[in-house]
Amino acid sequence: MATKQLYRSRRGKIFGVCQGIADWRDLPVDLLRAIVAVSILVTGIFPGIIIYALVALFMPLEPGYGTHYEESEQYSRDNGGFARTREDLKQTFENLKRKVEGMEEEIFDKERDWDQRFHEDGR
Structure with a gap:
């Protein structure tokens, strides 16, 4: 165009x-x-x-009309987008937190497994 x-x-x-x-x-x-x-x-x-x-x-x-930021801010205010955005971010954070906790647990389980194998064989 x-x-x-x-x-x-x-x-x-x-x-x-x-x-x-x-x-x-x-x-x-x-x-x-x-x-x-x-x-x-x-x-x-x-x-x-x-x-x-x-x-x-x-x-x-x-x-x-304004910048992209101002337009998106205006859209958010007009359509209740701030509350939805906050809830979306909170949910995303919680999902990521669960994933990280799962990864940490998996890594610690592997470390414990290797420690047990090492100590069992060395004793």
Whole structure:
């Protein structure tokens, strides 16, 4: 989906410059990133980075509501997501805790087994 104006994308990796240009002209973003990386290496790392930073500085940011964090926070507040998220995290923590306890018990059982074998054979 091509936009009519050139914007830095909110979905981009580094300042959203390449993603914005790719969206603007329907180009593959990975190819564009590779071209930019090679251009930075050819022009010299310091000047290339300065040029990229200037483009990022003067290219307007894609219009839209806030950042992804603010949008997800707003969604969570509107839909009771904080409570669900807290409960999901608590359940995930409990599951991981049980797994770790099981792994510890298995390891300690093996150590006890080896200790018993060693002491039985050595005595």
